[in-house]
Structure formats: structure tokens, C-alpha cells
Amino acid sequence: MNAGMPGVALWTLAGSIFETRPLHGLLARAGAARAAGFTRIGACTTDYRNRDQARFDTGYLRAAGMAVTDIEFIKLDEARDPDQEYAAFALADALTQAGAADRLSLKIGWCSPEPVYDSTVTRRVRDLADRAAEHDMRLGFEPVCFGRLGNVDHATHIIAAAARPNIGLVLDAYHVGRVYGDQWPDVTPDLVTGIEVCGLSRGALAWPDALKHDALCGRLLPTEGVFPVAQWVASLREAGVTARVCAEVMSDRLRGLPVHGAAREVAASLTVLAAVPVT
Numbered sequence: 001m002n003a004g005m006p007g008v009a010l011w012t013l014a015g016s017i018f019e020t021r022p023l024h025g026l027l028a029r030a031g032a033a034r035a036a037g038f039t040r041i042g043a044c045t046t047d048y049r050n051r052d053q054a055r056f057d058t059g060y061l062r063a064a065g066m067a068v069t070d071i072e073f074i075k076l077d078e079a080r081d082p083d084q085e086y087a088a089f090a091l092a093d094a095l096t097q098a099g100a101a102d103r104l105s106l107k108i109g110w111c112s113p114e115p116v117y118d119s120t121v122t123r124r125v126r127d128l129a130d131r132a133a134e135h136d137m138r139l140g141f142e143p144v145c146f147g148r149l150g151n152v153d154h155a156t157h158i159i160a161a162a163a164r165p166n167i168g169l170v171l172d173a174y175h176v177g178r179v180y181g182d183q184w185p186d187v188t189p190d191l192v193t194g195i196e197v198c199g200l201s202r203g204a205l206a207w208p209d210a211l212k213h214d215a216l217c218g219r220l221l222p223t224e225g226v227f228p229v230a231q232w233v234a235s236l237r238e239a240g241v242t243a244r245v246c247a248e249v250m251s252d253r254l255r256g257l258p259v260h261g262a263a264r265e266v267a268a269s270l271t272v273l274a275a276v277p278v279t
Contacts, residue, residue, distance in 0.1 A: 007279035008270055009040035009069045011196070011248040013259055024259050026057050030066050036263035040102060042070045042246065045084050048091035058098035067102035068095050069246065070140065070194070074128065076121055077112035077147065085131070092135045103244075105140040105193060106132055107170060110149035113208040121149070122161040129164035138166040140194050145178040146212035152176075152185040159191065168193025171236070172248065174200060174215055177227040184232060189240035195233060196248040197273070199225030217252045221269035233276045245278040 013029040024032075026047040033041050041061075048054055061067065071088050074081075088106055095101035108128065110116055129139050143155040152169070159167050169191045176184060177200045199220030205211045222229040233245065247266050254262040 007244065008038065009042060009244065009246040010038040010263065010266060011042040011246050013262060023255055027060055028259050030061055030064060032259040032263040034064050034066055035260055036267040038263070038267065039065060040067055040069045042072060043068045043091060044072050045087040045091065048087040054091060054094040058094045058100045061100040062098045067100050068104065069102050069244065070105045070107055072107050074106065074108045076108055076110045076124055077114060089131065089135045092137050096136055104137050105168070106137050107140040107142055109142040109144045109147065111144050111147040113148060116148045118158060118161065122158055125158060125167065126162040126164055129162060129167050133166050138168055138193065140168055140170040142170040142172055143175055145175040146208040146215060150175060150179050152187060156188065156191065170194035170196065172196040173227055173229055173232060174198050174219055176232070178211060184235060187239065187241065189242070192236070192241045192243045194246060195236060195241070195243050196246045197222045197229050197233065198247070198249045199223065199229065200227040202226045216250050219249045219251050221249055221265065222247065223269045223272045230272050230276055233273060237277055245273065
């Protein structure tokens with residue numbers, strides 16, 4: 001088995017979170033991640049198919065020594081989807097009951113170029129946080145560079161206005177790099193509940209469509225591109241951020257590989273973080 005980095009969750013193998021179903025099923029992703037040395041993985045709301053399947057999947061994860069850290073992704077810019085929300089919370093319950101959840105977080109964000117009305121978004125976030133608390137979950141609010149709410153300060157304002165203790169901020173290297181370049185934003189350390197790493201290609205991209213396509217299909221491994229992943233994570237640690245690290249390398253190139261090969265490539269690339277605490 002590849003030594004990997006057991007403290008790092010692996011998100012890469014989900015495919016696009018905006019697809020109807022991930023490219024690989026949860027068990028295939030978990031098996032590949034475990035063989036590459038990971039012990040944590042992310043899930044999608046579409047991983048929840050029915051109660052019997054959820055019990056089987058979560059039982060397998062527990063037996064394999066794997067745990068799920070995050071469930072993707074509720075878009076705040078879209079009308080509420082009760083079926084999606086039900087799937088997210090039902091999957092969370094199944095994972096928790098099986099002992100296969102690790103500080104489980106439901107990730108949310110604003111992915112549209114349409115204007116943001118803070119009061120409306122705040123009410124939505126507060127409602128989701130209250131529901132998540134009933135399932136022993138927190139929310140991870142992720143500023144998204146191809147949406148109107150890609151600014152860390154703006155997201156922090158929404159979180160503060162929602163005023164719920166189970167809402168945190170997720171910082172994604174892709175979105176931070178595209179919005180801020182090398183002038184990284186200050187953050188409130190205790191507010192950050194997730195750090196996501198990948199590499200970025202050189203050059204400016206048109207907002208929002210080219211950015212969205214690149215974010216979902218063109219990310220690089222953490223050892224590639226122009227964004228200094230290790231220095232960024234180290235700067236967050238120096239500022240007092242203790243959140244765990246997740247590899248999120250959504251890439252058409254990786255999707256074209258056998259699932260185990262993609263997991264091994266991501267594991268090998270994380271040597272860039274060898275000198276940085278990841279948990």
C-alpha cells in the first residue's frame with residue numbers, strides 16, 4: 001500500500017459534483033482511496049440511493065477503516081431541492097450510525113453569477129444549519145470564484161449574520177488562487193473548518209464560464225501549476241488555522257484514468273505537504 005497521507009481526505013474521485021451521479025460509486029472511490037493510503041473520503045448527495053444500499057456502503061467503509069468527512073454540495077443560488085436535502089441528511093445519519101463519519105460537514109456555496117441578496121442567503125444558511133444540527137452535522141460555506149459570492153470576507157459576513165455555531169468556512173486553493181492570486185485573505189482561524197488543495201494553471205480565465213469549466217474539469221495536482229500550495233497551507237497553520245486538509249483535484253485527465261491510478265497520482269502529489277501539518 002502507498003504510504004499516502006492518512007490525515008488528508010480524498011475528494012478527487014467524485015467526478016463533477018454537478019453531475020447527476022459521480023463518475024465512480026462510493027465503494028469504488030473508497031477502495032481506490034484506501035489502497036492509495038487515504039483513510040478519509042468525501043461523498044455526494046447522489047451517493048445515497050436507498051436505505052439498504054446506504055447501510056451496505058457505510059458498513060463497508062467502517063470495515064475498511066474509512067470515514068467520510070464531507071457531503072457535497074448544496075447550491076444556495078438554486079431553489080430548495082427537498083429530495084437533495086433529504087438525501088444529504090439521510091446519508092449523514094447512515095454514516096453516523098455505522099461509525100463511518102468524521103466531523104461530518106455539508107458543503108454549501110453560491111455558484112451563480114446572479115446578484116446575491118444577503119438577507120435571503122442568510123435565512124437559507126440559518127435554516128440549513130438548524131437542520132444540520134439535528135443530524136450532528138455542520139455546514140462548510142465555500143466561497144466559489146465563478147459565483148458572486150467568491151470573496152472570503154463576504155462569506156464570513158454571511159456566516160456571522162446566520163449566527164449558528166455549526167457553520168464554518170471552507171477555503172479551496174483553487175478559488176483562493178483565482179480570486180486573490182498571491183495576496184491571500186486574512187481569516188478568523190477558528191472559523192475555518194476545511195482546507196482544499198489542488199494546483200492551478202497559469203493565466204487569467206474569463207468570469208464566469210471559463211472559470212467554472214476550469215474549476216470542474218481543469219484542476220492540476222498540488223505539485224503542478226503556479227499556486228504555492230505548501231506555502232499557503234503553512235501560512236494558514238501559522239495564523240492558527242487547525243482545519244483538516246482535503247485534496248480536491250477535479251480533472252478530466254484524472255477522470256480518464258482507472259480509479260486506482262487516479263488515487264495513486266493524488267497520493268503521490270501530496271508529498272508537497274510533507275513538511276506541513278495536515279490534521
